[in-house]
Amino acid sequence: MLTYIFKRVLYAIPIALSVTVVSFILVYLAPGDPLNAIAPADAPAEVIQALKSAYGLDRPVPVQYGMWLLRAVQGDLGTSIASGRAVAGEVLSAVGNTLLLAGFAAFAGVLAGCILGALAGYHRGSWIDRAATAVSVIGVSIPHYWLGLVLTIVFSIWLGWFPAMGAGPDGSGAWMWDAAHLRYLVLPALTLSVIPMGIITRTVRALVAEMLEQEFVVALRARGLSGRAVFRHIAKNTAPTVLAVAGLQIGYLMGGSILVETVFAWPGTGYLLNTAIFQRDIPLLQGTLLVLCMFFVVLNLVVDILQPLIDPRMGRG
Amino acid sequence: MKPISKHLAKWLAVLPLAFSLNGSLHAETVARYGISMADIPLTTGQPDRGAGAYQFTGHTLYDPLIAWEANISDRPGKLVPGLATGWKVDPKDNKKWLFTLRKGVKFHDGSEFNADAVIWNLDKVLADKSPQFDAKQSAQVRPRIPSIASYRKVNDYAVEITTKEVDALFPYQLPWFLISSPAQWEKMGKDWSQVAMHPSGTGPFKLDKLVPRERADLVKNSDYWDKKRLAKTDRIVLVPIPDAMTRVNALLNGQVDLIETPPPDVVPQLKSAGFKLVQNVTPHVWPYHFSTLPGSPWTDIRVRKAANLAIDRDAVVKLMNGLATPAVGQMDVTSPWFGKPAFKIHYDLAAARALMAQAGYNKEHPLVAKVIIAQGGTGQMLSLPMNEFIQQSLAEINIQVSFEVVELENLYLHWRSGAAADINAGKGITAINLGYVTADPFYGITRFVDSRYVAPNGVNWGGYNNPKVDALVDKIRTTFNTRTQDGLLSKVHEIMVDDALMLWVVHDVNPHALSPKVKEFVQAQHWFQDLTTLRM
Numbered sequence: 001m002l003t004y005i006f007k008r009v010l011y012a013i014p015i016a017l018s019v020t021v022v023s024f025i026l027v028y029l030a031p032g033d034p035l036n037a038i039a040p041a042d043a044p045a046e047v048i049q050a051l052k053s054a055y056g057l058d059r060p061v062p063v064q065y066g067m068w069l070l071r072a073v074q075g076d077l078g079t080s081i082a083s084g085r086a087v088a089g090e091v092l093s094a095v096g097n098t099l100l101l102a103g104f105a106a107f108a109g110v111l112a113g114c115i116l117g118a119l120a121g122y123h124r125g126s127w128i129d130r131a132a133t134a135v136s137v138i139g140v141s142i143p144h145y146w147l148g149l150v151l152t153i154v155f156s157i158w159l160g161w162f163p164a165m166g167a168g169p170d171g172s173g174a175w176m177w178d179a180a181h182l183r184y185l186v187l188p189a190l191t192l193s194v195i196p197m198g199i200i201t202r203t204v205r206a207l208v209a210e211m212l213e214q215e216f217v218v219a220l221r222a223r224g225l226s227g228r229a230v231f232r233h234i235a236k237n238t239a240p241t242v243l244a245v246a247g248l249q250i251g252y253l254m255g256g257s258i259l260v261e262t263v264f265a266w267p268g269t270g271y272l273l274n275t276a277i278f279q280r281d282i283p284l285l286q287g288t289l290l291v292l293c294m295f296f297v298v299l300n301l302v303v304d305i306l307q308p309l310i311d312p313r314m315g316r317g
Numbered sequence: 318m319k320p321i322s323k324h325l326a327k328w329l330a331v332l333p334l335a336f337s338l339n340g341s342l343h344a345e346t347v348a349r350y351g352i353s354m355a356d357i358p359l360t361t362g363q364p365d366r367g368a369g370a371y372q373f374t375g376h377t378l379y380d381p382l383i384a385w386e387a388n389i390s391d392r393p394g395k396l397v398p399g400l401a402t403g404w405k406v407d408p409k410d411n412k413k414w415l416f417t418l419r420k421g422v423k424f425h426d427g428s429e430f431n432a433d434a435v436i437w438n439l440d441k442v443l444a445d446k447s448p449q450f451d452a453k454q455s456a457q458v459r460p461r462i463p464s465i466a467s468y469r470k471v472n473d474y475a476v477e478i479t480t481k482e483v484d485a486l487f488p489y490q491l492p493w494f495l496i497s498s499p500a501q502w503e504k505m506g507k508d509w510s511q512v513a514m515h516p517s518g519t520g521p522f523k524l525d526k527l528v529p530r531e532r533a534d535l536v537k538n539s540d541y542w543d544k545k546r547l548a549k550t551d552r553i554v555l556v557p558i559p560d561a562m563t564r565v566n567a568l569l570n571g572q573v574d575l576i577e578t579p580p581p582d583v584v585p586q587l588k589s590a591g592f593k594l595v596q597n598v599t600p601h602v603w604p605y606h607f608s609t610l611p612g613s614p615w616t617d618i619r620v621r622k623a624a625n626l627a628i629d630r631d632a633v634v635k636l637m638n639g640l641a642t643p644a645v646g647q648m649d650v651t652s653p654w655f656g657k658p659a660f661k662i663h664y665d666l667a668a669a670r671a672l673m674a675q676a677g678y679n680k681e682h683p684l685v686a687k688v689i690i691a692q693g694g695t696g697q698m699l700s701l702p703m704n705e706f707i708q709q710s711l712a713e714i715n716i717q718v719s720f721e722v723v724e725l726e727n728l729y730l731h732w733r734s735g736a737a738a739d740i741n742a743g744k745g746i747t748a749i750n751l752g753y754v755t756a757d758p759f760y761g762i763t764r765f766v767d768s769r770y771v772a773p774n775g776v777n778w779g780g781y782n783n784p785k786v787d788a789l790v791d792k793i794r795t796t797f798n799t800r801t802q803d804g805l806l807s808k809v810h811e812i813m814v815d816d817a818l819m820l821w822v823v824h825d826v827n828p829h830a831l832s833p834k835v836k837e838f839v840q841a842q843h844w845f846q847d848l849t850t851l852r853m
Binding site: 048050082262 | 355356359365367445452453456457459460461463509510513528529530531532556557558559560562563566567569570571572694724726729732733764773774775776
C-alpha cells in the first residue's frame with residue numbers, strides 16, 4: 001500500500017510541473033497587452049516601455065517563467081499588476097470564499113445526487129425513476145448563469161428571502177457562522193449544486209441498477225439479509241466509482257465558477273479569474289490558474305489514495 | 318411665578334444635554350453605491366480604471382490643485398480653485414506657472430498641506446529616482462500631465478511649474494493630479510500598499526474601511542476645508558458589482574441605493590418599480606474614427622460625409638432606451654467648443670446616396686471597408702447591436718462594412734498603434750470604433766487632430782494632417798484668455814465636423830438608477846462626479 005501511495009505521489013510531480021508550464025504560457029497566447037491593467041488606454045510608448053521594464057515583462061518568456069517558478073515554490077506568486085497587492089494573498093482569500101461556497105454546493109449536490117440516484121436505481125422504470133432522471137437531466141443541461149438569475153429574481157427580488165449578491169453584510173472578510181451570513185450562501189450554493197447533483201444522480205442510478213442484478217446481491221437476499229443490510233453492501237460496492245465522480249465534481253466546484261460567482265458577485269476564485277482575464281493581469285491570472293490546477297492534481301491524488309482504502313483490490317493493481 | 322421659573326430653570330439646564338444627546342443619537346446616513354468596476358480603484362492618490370474612477374477614490378479622498386466644478390448639472394463645469402487659490406502664467410516666460418496654495422488645509426492624518434507636499438507629490442509621479450516614486454500612480458497620471466518639464470518651491474505656499482512648451486491648456490491637466498499626504502506615507506513605513514489601506518488626503522471623505530474587490534466605506538470629513546462641499550451623507554459604501562444585471566438585482570432587492578450604468582433593457586422595469594433614472598450630457602462620444610491615410614476608402618470627404626448622413630441617430634437612441642443622445646459632432650451641441658460647423662449632420666439617405674454616387678460607388682460597385690470594434694466594455698455602450706445597426710445603415714448607401722471583433726483591451730492596442738501600423742493596415746482595417754472621453758480641450762479635440770499626435774506619438778489614429786488645424790492648435794496653446802481660447806477651439810471643432818473626420822453616432826449620458834431613498838444626487842456634465850452632493 002505504501003509503495004502504491006509513493007508511486008502516486010511520484011506521478012503527481014511531473015503533472016504539477018506541466019501545470020506550471022501551461023499556467024504560465026497559456027496567458028501569453030491571449031491577445032492584448034498586460035499593461036492595459038495599469039496604464040491608461042492612451043499611455044504613450046515611453047510610459048508603456050518603462051512599465052514593462054518595471055514589471056520585468058521585457059525579459060524573454062523562459063526567463064520570466066524560471067523566475068516565477070522559483071518564487072512560486074517558495075509561496076510567492078508575485079504582485080498583481082492591477083491592484084499592486086500580493087497574488088498569494090489575493091488567491092488565498094478567494095480560495096477561502098470559493099471553498100466555503102463549493103463546500104455547501106458539494107454537500108448539497110452529492111447528498112441529493114446519491115439519494116435521488118439510489119431511489120431511481122432501486123425503482124428502475126417506475127415514476128420515481130422517471131422523475132429522478134428528469135431532475136438530473138435538467139440539472140446537467142440548465143445553464144448556470146440563467147438559473148442563478150432566475151433564482152435571484154424569484155427568491156431575492158420577488159420574495160425578498162435572500163440577498164441578491166455579495167458574501168455577507170460587511171463583505172467576506174467579516175464572515176460569521178450565523179443566519180445573517182449564511183443567507184448569502186443559499187442562492188449561489190443552490191445554483192452551483194445542480195450540475196454535480198445531476199451527474200451523481202445518473203451515476204448512482206446506473207450503478208445501483210447494475211448492482212441489483214449482480215449474483216452476489218441475489219445470494220445476499222437468499223441468505224435472508226435484510227433490505228438495509230443488502231443496501232449497505234450495494235453502497236460499499238458503488239462507493240469507489242461514486243467517489244471518483246464526486247471527486248471530479250468537487251474539483252470543478254473548488255475551481256470556482258466564473259459565471260455563478262460573477263452573477264452573485266461572490267468574491268471567489270471564479271470572480272478573481274474573471275477580473276484577471278478582462279484586465280490582462282498576468283501575475284494574478286497565472287497565480288490563480290496555478291492554484292486551481294493544483295487543486296485538481298491534489299484532489300485526484302487524494303481520490304487515488306482513498307480508493308484502495310475502500311476497495312483493496314485497486315491498490316494491488 | 319416662582320415655581321414656573323424653577324421649572325423653566327430646570328428645563329434650561331437640561332437643554333444642552335438634550336441637544337448633545339440628539340447629536341450623538343443622530344442616525345448615520347448611509348448610501349450604498351453599486352459601481353460597475355470589478356475592484357475598488359486605487360486609493361493611494363491616483364485612481365486607476367479611467368476617468369470614471371475619480372469620483373470614487375479620487376476627488377472623494379483627495380483634492381487637486383485646480384479642481385473641476387462637478388456640483389452643478391445644468392451647465393458644463395469649469396476649472397475652479399482647489400488646493401491652489403490662484404494660478405497665473407509668468408508674463409515674461411509663458412512656460413512658467415505660479416500657483417498660490419491654500420493655507421490652513423490639513424490632511425486626514427493631521428499633517429499640514431503646503432508647498433513641500435506639492436513638490437513631494439510631483440516627485441511621487443514624475444521623479445523615478447525619488448524614494449516615494451510609485452510606478453503605478455505614475456502610470457495613471459503621467460499621460461494626463463504631459464506638459465510638466467520641471468517644478469520648484471517658491472515659498473511655503475507657492476510653487477512654480479514650468480511646462481515643456483508654452484501651453485495655455487495646461488490648467489486643464491491639473492484636476493487629474495491629486496495630492497496625498499507625505500506624512501502618512503512615512504507613517505505607513507514608506508509602503509504604498511499600506512497607504513492603500515490607510516490613505517490620507519485632504520478630500521471631503523476619509524476612507525474608513527477597505528475590503529478589496531468587495532467594498533470601500535467613505536465617511537464624511539467634517540473638517541473639510543471647503544464648507545460649501547461638506548458631504549450630505551455620513552457614509553458612502555462603494556460596492557463593486559461588474560455584472561450589469563447583478564447590479565440591477567442588488568438595487569431592486571435593496572442591497573444598494575444607487576447604481577451606475579443600468580443596462581438599457583431594464584429601464585422600463587426600473588421606472589415602473591419607482592426607481593429614478595438620472596442622466597446628463599456627458600463628455601463622451603461613440604464614433605467610427607476613420608483612417609485618412611493613402612489607400613483608405615475614407616480619404617474621400619464625400620464618403621465620410623455620406624456615412625454621417627446615413628445614420629438615423631434617433632433610432633440608435635431608441636435602441637438604447639433613451640440612454641444616449643445623438644452626436645452631430647465630436648462635442649455635444651451644448652459645449653462651448655461646438656462652434657457653428659457648416660456641415661449639418663442629420664439623417665438624409667437621399668443626400669448620402671447622392672454623395673456616394675458622386676464618389677463613384679453604387680450597388681454594383683460598393684465601397685468595402687473593415688472596421689475594428691470591441692465586443693463590449695467600458696465606454697462602448699451596446700457595442701454589438703449598435704455596430705450592427707451602423708452596418709445595416711451604411712449598407713443602405715452602398716458601404717459594405719465588415720467587422721474585426723476583439724476584446725476592448727486588445728482594441729486599445731490597435732488604437733495606440735495607429736491606422737498605419739501593421740496590425741491595422743496589414744489586416745485592411747481602415748476605421749476603429751472606440752468610445753472617446755471628451756472632457757477637456759486636449760482629450761476632446763486637439764489630440765485627435767494635431768499632426769504631431771499621429772500614432773504612435775499620440776492618438777491621432779487615422780493620421781489626420783491639416784496645416785490649418787495645426788496652426789490653430791498652436792494658437793490655442795499660446796492663448797491665455799479663456800474666451801478667446803474657447804473661440805479657437807470652436808474653430809477647430811468646426812473644421813473637424815466640416816471634414817467629417819469621424820462618423821459620430823451618439824454621446825453617452827452616464828445613467829444612474831436611484832432608489833426612492835436617495836433624495837438628491839447632482840449629476841455633473843462630466844465623468845468627474847461630486848459625491849458630496851449625494852443626500853439620503
